[in-house]
Amino acid sequence: MNPVRILIKNGHIIDPSQKIDGVGDILIEEGKIKEIKIQDAGYHPPQSPLSKGGSKGGSSRIVHHASGSDTVDASGLFVFPGLIDMHAHLREPGYEYKETIKTGTLAAVKGGFATVCAMPNTNPVNDNSSVTDFIIRKAVQEGACTVYPIGAITKGQKGDELAEMGIMHSEGCVAFSDDGNPVMSSLVMRRALEYTKAFNVPVISHCEDRNLSEGGVMNEGLLALTLGLKGAPSGAEEIMVDRDIALAELTKGRLHIAHVSTEGSVRMIRDAKKRGINVTAETCPHYFSITEDAVKGYNTNAKVNPPLRTQKDIDAIKQGLKDGTIDVIATDHAPHHKDEKLREYDYAPSGISGLETALSLSLKLVHEGILTMTQLVEKMAVNPAKILRANKGSLRAGSEADVVIVDANKEFKVEAEKFISKGKNTPFEGWVLKGRPVLTICKGRIYE
Amino acid sequence: MKLSSKDLLGIKELSKDEITLILDTASGFKDVLKRDIKKVPALRGKTAVNLFFEPSTRTRTSFELAEKRLSLDVLNLTATTSSVVKGESLIDTVKNVQALGADFMVIRHSSSGAPHLIARHIDASVINGGDGINEHPTQALLDAFTIQEKTGRLEGLKIAIVGDILHSRVAKSNIYLLTKFGAEVRLIGPPTLVPKELEQLGVKVFHDMNSGLENVDVIMVLRIQMERQGKGFFPSTLEYAKNWGLTSERLLRAGQDAIVMHPGPMNRGVEVASDVADGPKSVILEQVTNGLAVRMAVLYLLAGVKE
Numbered sequence: 001m002n003p004v005r006i007l008i009k010n011g012h013i014i015d016p017s018q019k020i021d022g023v024g025d026i027l028i029e030e031g032k033i034k035e036i037k038i039q040d041a042g043y044h045p046p047q048s049p050l051s052k053g054g055s056k057g058g059s060s061r062i063v064h065h066a067s068g069s070d071t072v073d074a075s076g077l078f079v080f081p082g083l084i085d086m087h088a089h090l091r092e093p094g095y096e097y098k099e100t101i102k103t104g105t106l107a108a109v110k111g112g113f114a115t116v117c118a119m120p121n122t123n124p125v126n127d128n129s130s131v132t133d134f135i136i137r138k139a140v141q142e143g144a145c146t147v148y149p150i151g152a153i154t155k156g157q158k159g160d161e162l163a164e165m166g167i168m169h170s171e172g173c174v175a176f177s178d179d180g181n182p183v184m185s186s187l188v189m190r191r192a193l194e195y196t197k198a199f200n201v202p203v204i205s206h207c208e209d210r211n212l213s214e215g216g217v218m219n220e221g222l223l224a225l226t227l228g229l230k231g232a233p234s235g236a237e238e239i240m241v242d243r244d245i246a247l248a249e250l251t252k253g254r255l256h257i258a259h260v261s262t263e264g265s266v267r268m269i270r271d272a273k274k275r276g277i278n279v280t281a282e283t284c285p286h287y288f289s290i291t292e293d294a295v296k297g298y299n300t301n302a303k304v305n306p307p308l309r310t311q312k313d314i315d316a317i318k319q320g321l322k323d324g325t326i327d328v329i330a331t332d333h334a335p336h337h338k339d340e341k342l343r344e345y346d347y348a349p350s351g352i353s354g355l356e357t358a359l360s361l362s363l364k365l366v367h368e369g370i371l372t373m374t375q376l377v378e379k380m381a382v383n384p385a386k387i388l389r390a391n392k393g394s395l396r397a398g399s400e401a402d403v404v405i406v407d408a409n410k411e412f413k414v415e416a417e418k419f420i421s422k423g424k425n426t427p428f429e430g431w432v433l434k435g436r437p438v439l440t441i442c443k444g445r446i447y448e
Numbered sequence: 449m450k451l452s453s454k455d456l457l458g459i460k461e462l463s464k465d466e467i468t469l470i471l472d473t474a475s476g477f478k479d480v481l482k483r484d485i486k487k488v489p490a491l492r493g494k495t496a497v498n499l500f501f502e503p504s505t506r507t508r509t510s511f512e513l514a515e516k517r518l519s520l521d522v523l524n525l526t527a528t529t530s531s532v533v534k535g536e537s538l539i540d541t542v543k544n545v546q547a548l549g550a551d552f553m554v555i556r557h558s559s560s561g562a563p564h565l566i567a568r569h570i571d572a573s574v575i576n577g578g579d580g581i582n583e584h585p586t587q588a589l590l591d592a593f594t595i596q597e598k599t600g601r602l603e604g605l606k607i608a609i610v611g612d613i614l615h616s617r618v619a620k621s622n623i624y625l626l627t628k629f630g631a632e633v634r635l636i637g638p639p640t641l642v643p644k645e646l647e648q649l650g651v652k653v654f655h656d657m658n659s660g661l662e663n664v665d666v667i668m669v670l671r672i673q674m675e676r677q678g679k680g681f682f683p684s685t686l687e688y689a690k691n692w693g694l695t696s697e698r699l700l701r702a703g704q705d706a707i708v709m710h711p712g713p714m715n716r717g718v719e720v721a722s723d724v725a726d727g728p729k730s731v732i733l734e735q736v737t738n739g740l741a742v743r744m745a746v747l748y749l750l751a752g753v754k755e
Contacts, residue, residue: 228582
């Protein structure tokens, strides 16, 4: 049973939506934020949560009171609005052996996410309202957190005919994407960007010129040549980023570029924003954490689309995150069954199980001084909410109580076998990361 | 000296000393092959399985004969006769073969890295018989053996490799081997098939056949795979032959004692003119004979790793 009241005490609260950055308490009542009290501006916590370990070890920080109230001691910890993942694959319906809405959302809350957007490449594809409805019902019944479905742009994600986006939107789809498949026809993409203006929803573009990437399984370059793997050049992504920016300019539609992986894409998006074009963009932790070198030894857990690139791309993406060119950090959580990854590199499916490492890998950017903690929260909660026009990503009084409590200094080792997600496919196995969520609250329900 | 790994996955993974060891051992086996009775009992009682997931005649028969000359029991499995068509995974297939008691598995596969994947999951020695567009190590070893036999060395030689480098596992293995031994390697072919990035491996890229062939000691001609035609890498075999086909006229550019090699099978009149292939500078059939000795050496030395 959910506690009636939750009091989170002495946490370092960061809520960019209200410009809050200070130590204080949050009171939650009946699943909603009741109030936030910030201590005097002059107050300094005994330990800055970012400098030294504030963790109290393994014991629970929750005290249950007989009255049905819980108190959470958050001293030495950060408190953020629950994170929002704009880009995940929950696999249900159709691929329940890879992930289900239940396991995917449990992995999400483990990773600090209170909201997950589910990409439509299920089986059947979420290209009609009955699939949308199924996902929403299933999420309500079995999901640990909020699930927002993303509908397909085209029927069957085939890139030919527009799907019934208006009906899906009224059923609860928050955005549209043929993710995994680019919309190759410029005309169809134009229509999609134009048509969705009626509902004020973003079109999320998986930017890849399939003619140019032609079966590439990793980044094109010397490493691909020496591994004997077919390369997909950066240009295959950039041509589509460029095209879609041109279409966004033409249509004034709402374009969101998914999983930016190259220096050139960052540059083009930056220029487009300068010119006032309505474009937003996301990247994923693997695109700023590891290079194509991770593929060495034919590591199928490092096979992802777009492929892992090079150090100069990582540098550009970090800069793009810092200067605001890239609005969002999403996971592109793509769980696969172990047997599917235990194959010839060419035949293994692309994707990384990302929900349970995303926040920790992103916190690295804060530890490195690339992002402030406020910027991090913007990219993982505030901006996704804005782009999706969701009433989320804020700790404002009256909003649903989605909260994540984070120990920014806790070191831990990534062990895929301990993932809650069914997908154990991570290239970060064995990495020691600093900082992880301690506790996530979704609509007043506590996940520890 | 012994090889350091139970598997031969690629030339990339071998040290210069290991390569020398294989080539020296191959010389011994070449002498055996000249005898009246060509079979030795070296590996009697052991089993080799040739697992070919991609069609091959030359490499498979060469391995098979090399295995038989060493008194191995030999089993040949090809993709069409194995369970692969029933949807069995590669790992399951090789684990089953392992369970039959294979000591050696020679793998030919269209996917780069497949032998590496297999080697991690089974105890048998895995020999890469050609994987995708990655490597074909025994071909490079037999090429090196042939060059050494003909010229007495590898170091300092000017060696031209002509053709579809991008898709050639033979070329890749040769590049790794020859650069390890200090040869000057030149890659010649159209820019679509000879990417400039390869120069980072310490080779020189030429798109003009005549300048590339200037004073070379060895010319390795690669097979132009007909399926590349129509994919936009070059407009036609006719145009390819005109620009990069090895003719007797072009051969004059090369050094006086230059030898001509080809891993086979040849497209006569496309990448190599018939009079060159059959001419006095051609060592193409000797490559085939040497392949046997080199593969015997590899099997023999890998058996020694486990002892």
